[in-house]
Amino acid sequence: xxxxxxxxxxxxxxxxxxxxxxxxxxxxxxxxxxxxxxxxxxxxxxxxxxxxxxxxxxxxxxxxxxxxxxxxxxxxxxxxxxxxxxxxxxxxxxxxxxxxxxxxxxxxxxxxxxxxxxxxxxxxxxxxxxxxxxxxxxxxxxxxxxxxxxxxxxxxxxxxxxxxxxxxxxxxxxxxxxxxxxxxxxxxxxxxxxxxxxxxxxxxxxxxxxxxxxxxxxxxxxxxxxxxxxxxxxxxxxxxxxxxxxx
Amino acid sequence: xxxxxxxxxxxxxxxxxxxxxxxxxxxxxxxxxxxxxxxxxxxxxxxxxxxxxxxxxxxxxxxxxxxxxxxxxxxxxxxxxxxxxxxxxxxxxxxxxxxxxxxxxxxxxxxxxxxxxxxxxxxxxxxxxxxxxxxxxxxxxxxxxxxxxxxxxxxxxxxxxxxxxxxxxxxxxxxxxxxxxxxxxxxxxxxxxxxxxxxxxxxxxxxxxxxxxxxxxxxxxxxxxxxxxxxxxxxxxxxxxxxxxxxxxxxxxxxxxxxxxxxxxxxxxxxxxxxxxxxxxxxxxxxxxxxxxxxxxxxxxxxxxxxxxxxxx
Numbered sequence: 085x086x087x088x089x090x091x092x093x094x095x096x097x098x099x100x101x102x103x104x105x106x107x108x109x110x111x112x113x114x115x116x117x118x119x120x121x122x123x124x125x126x127x128x129x130x131x132x133x134x135x136x137x138x139x140x141x142x143x144x145x146x147x148x149x150x151x152x153x154x155x156x157x158x159x160x161x162x163x164x165x166x167x168x169x170x171x172x173x174x175x176x177x178x179x180x181x182x183x184x185x186x187x188x189x190x191x192x193x194x195x196x197x198x199x200x201x202x203x204x205x206x207x208x209x210x211x212x213x214x215x216x217x218x219x220x221x222x223x224x225x226x227x228x229x230x231x232x233x234x235x236x237x238x239x240x241x242x243x244x245x246x247x248x249x250x251x252x253x254x255x256x257x258x259x260x261x262x263x264x265x266x267x268x269x270x271x272x273x274x275x276x277x278x279x280x281x282x283x284x285x286x287x288x289x290x291x292x293x294x295x296x297x298x299x300x301x302x303x304x305x306x307x308x309x310x311x312x313x314x315x316x317x318x319x320x321x322x323x324x325x326x327x328x329x330x331x
Numbered sequence: 332x333x334x335x336x337x338x339x340x341x342x343x344x345x346x347x348x349x350x351x352x353x354x355x356x357x358x359x360x361x362x363x364x365x366x367x368x369x370x371x372x373x374x375x376x377x378x379x380x381x382x383x384x385x386x387x388x389x390x391x392x393x394x395x396x397x398x399x400x401x402x403x404x405x406x407x408x409x410x411x412x413x414x415x416x417x418x419x420x421x422x423x424x425x426x427x428x429x430x431x432x433x434x435x436x437x438x439x440x441x442x443x444x445x446x447x448x449x450x451x452x453x454x455x456x457x458x459x460x461x462x463x464x465x466x467x468x469x470x471x472x473x474x475x476x477x478x479x480x481x482x483x484x485x486x487x488x489x490x491x492x493x494x495x496x497x498x499x500x501x502x503x504x505x506x507x508x509x510x511x512x513x514x515x516x517x518x519x520x521x522x523x524x525x526x527x528x529x530x531x532x533x534x535x536x537x538x539x540x541x542x543x544x545x546x547x548x549x550x551x552x553x554x555x556x557x558x559x560x561x562x563x564x565x566x567x568x569x570x571x572x573x574x575x576x577x578x579x580x581x582x583x584x585x586x587x588x589x590x591x592x593x594x595x596x597x598x599x600x601x602x603x604x605x606x607x608x609x610x611x612x613x614x615x616x617x618x619x620x621x622x623x624x625x626x627x628x629x630x631x632x633x634x635x636x637x638x639x640x641x642x643x644x
Contacts, residue, residue, distance in 0.1 A: 086405045104542075114554075139557045146554035148637055150536075153546030160551060163540055165637055174466065180402035180412035199401050202394020204564070205411055208332070211467035211534070213561045213634035222394025279541040282534045282633065285466050293541050 086179040088172060089188035096190040097263030098229055099169050099290035100246065101272055105297050107147075107256040109162030113248035114145035117166075117227075120247035125232045126197070130220045142216040144227040145248055159296050164257070166248070167214035167227035168281065168289030169193050175206035175215060175226075183224075191263070191290060192231055197223040211285050234259070262290050332468060333567040334627035337391035342458060343487070343619045345385025345418075346480065349451035350488015351378035352425055354505065356448030359432070360441045363504040364496055371432030371440070374495050378488070379425060386418060410464055414457035421450030455484040462626075467633040469533040470626075475523045482519055483619060486512035490589055490608075490615045493596075497608035500600055506593045506608065513590025513615070520582050520622065532631070532642045539636040550639030566635040570628020577625045585618015 091097075121144060122129040131141035148163040173193050176184045183200035186193050195206075195215075200223040207215040207224060215226045230246035233239065243250055249257040260269035269292075272278070278292030314330075317323040355374050358364045364374070390396040403419065405412040424446035431440035459477030466472045489509035496502040536550075537543025570577065589611035596607035635641045 087408045109552075111554075137557075140559055142560070143555075146559075146637075148540075148550070148554050149552035150540060150542060151549045151551045152540075152542040157546060159542075159545055161540070161542055161545075163542075165554070174464075177408040178411065178461075178464065180405050180409045180415060181398070182401070182405050199398065200395065201398040201401055203392065203402070203411065204394070205409075205461070207560075207564065208468065208632070209465055211633040213565070213637060216560045217394065217564075219394075224394075281541055282538050284534060284538060285633070295541060295544065 086176050086182050086184055088176060088186055091171070091188070091191070095188070095263055096261045097169075097171070097290045098190045098192060098234070098260070099262045099269075099292070100166070100229075100249065101258040101260070101262075101269045101278060101292045101294060102164055103254075103256040103258070103276075103294040104161050104163060105256075105276075105294060106254045107162040107164060108254045109147055109149055110253060111147050112251045112253060113164055113257060114143055114147055116247045116251035117145045118143055120230060120233065121228070124230070125228045126195070126225045128220075129225065130218055132219075142218050142225050144214075144216075144225075146213075161296055164248070165212065165214075166291075167193060167229075168212055168287075168291040169227075169229060171288035171290060173287055174209040178205045178209045180205070192229045193226070194228055194231065195224050195226055197221065197225070200224055211282055211287065212289075229259075262292065332627045332630040332632060333564045334570070334624045335392050337388045339620060339623045339627065341385040341389035341392075342480070343385075343616065343623050344381045344388065346455060346458070346484035347487035347491055347616065347619070348378045348381030348383075348385060349421075349455050350484040350486065351381070351491045352421075352428075352488070353448045353451040353485060354488050354492045354508070356428065356444035356446075356451070358492070358504065359444055364492065365499045365501050367499075368433050368435055370495065370499050372429070374492060375425070375429045375432055377491065377495070379429060382418070382425075410457050410460040414454060414461060417450060417454040417457050421447060421454055424450060451484075452481065455480050467533065468630045469530060470527045470630040472533070473523070473526060473530075475519070475526060479519065479523060482512065482516055483622070486516045486586070487615055487619055490593070490612045493593055494605075494608040494612040497596060497605045500604075502604055502608055503597060506597050506604075509611070510590045510593040510597070513586045513593065517582055517586035517590065520586065524578060527629070534633045534636060536636050536639065536641065539633065553638060561634050562638060562640075565632035566638060566640050567628060568640065570625055571631075574625065574629055577621060577628075581618050581622035581625055583618075584614050585622050586615075588618070589615040 129142040133139050145164055145166045150161050152159050176186050181199050181201055183196045184206050202222040204217055215224050218225045234244050245259045249259045258269050261267045273292045276294040278294050280289050390399050402412055402415045406416045424443045428443040428447045431443055459480030462471040463476040489505055489512055493502050493505040493509045496505050536548040540548055542548050592607045592611040596604040631642050
């Protein structure tokens, strides 16, 4: 059913919070995502010419790198891009078969590959490029928010998070309920001023991106030279002068 | 957007077929086209063949065409599903219309023709809405997209009807309609192009990444060194490079030339009118294929922003 579910008040909105300040652009999220999902709910994820020129395949995470700003304000930002599990996802409503759906209980957007006809209209409707077509199976594939991990009682509890979150060495990815203002992820978003991507399109993405922190303003004047530690100054008179002038 | 040949052919062929069905259903009860069984069978038959060829072609775009029937289920939310339902429903009056004009059952032909005309208009409206509802593609998410599909379908259908009627030596009314719609389409398409050229991009690299507060955003490293589905399908740029020339071809060959040829054919009769109308029909279909190819090729998708290959600002 591709009409969107009416969200119950206080319903869960599971999603990711991605910290652009700490992401180091290592692609571990993309790699572990591929590793898990090529044998998970959406399996398999094709790879053509995996070991030669013309390599191409389906990935649910793509890690871009951008430069933003000029001069001292300029930043290099690593930017992982994946499904944002929108509150009003057009990829779901355009689906003619009911293969695309948004779960009422937690807001995860999924594809039922057993009834997908591969018309690819959902990929056109997604402004974020979250959906990639599987040429081998003839159906659309997308991020499942690791629905087969997060509720999986056969794996240890600390691992019941999306593969990209569990693997991130910089702790730049956080998973939780963004519908609950008291959750750790909601507090993190509030504290760091997390943003939606392309809010002007109106799809109300659930995932949030934490902006890179601003570099501290450099003081005017020439840079200060670091002096020796007081304990290293052997001459008592000089040590006294250093102590007085350091006040 | 990558112009898939199957969809370009589908929308042109079924658009012309539904246009032809529309005009037959409307003009035949008024006695403005030849009323005989042979003409009716030819015109309605050609319409049905074009519609079916188009629909068959559209399934070539599917990854799993054997599941195409499932597309009829989600008419509550999906314009693609509504198009499928409208197409299937329209076959009922259109088929009866075909049988009625062959069998000379005028009372049956009268109301099935009108129902088929309504179904044809509804189906093409849904086709237009599929594109018009896609917000990430600003050239399609435009108030002129759906009227354009309706107008070009009506135009190409009228040209085909004028061609067939010219073979019967009675092309006056359809040729006049087609010439007027051709001139109208020529102007309409120019207005549409002016509209999409003037409109700003729907989003920017800054809003796509949320990094605009730092300053202007530039791509540094792509996420992958080879191409992928997103780039092939939604960052298609060849069309925009040649857009000006293709626009001239589409509007002159597709709309202006057939309108002029049919206007010339109006005072003539017999064989010259038939030849001119045939040429007009061929030019219109070729021009419409170029117009439809360009409609895809010129369209930009917001996902290209992430790869730094969005529209120049």
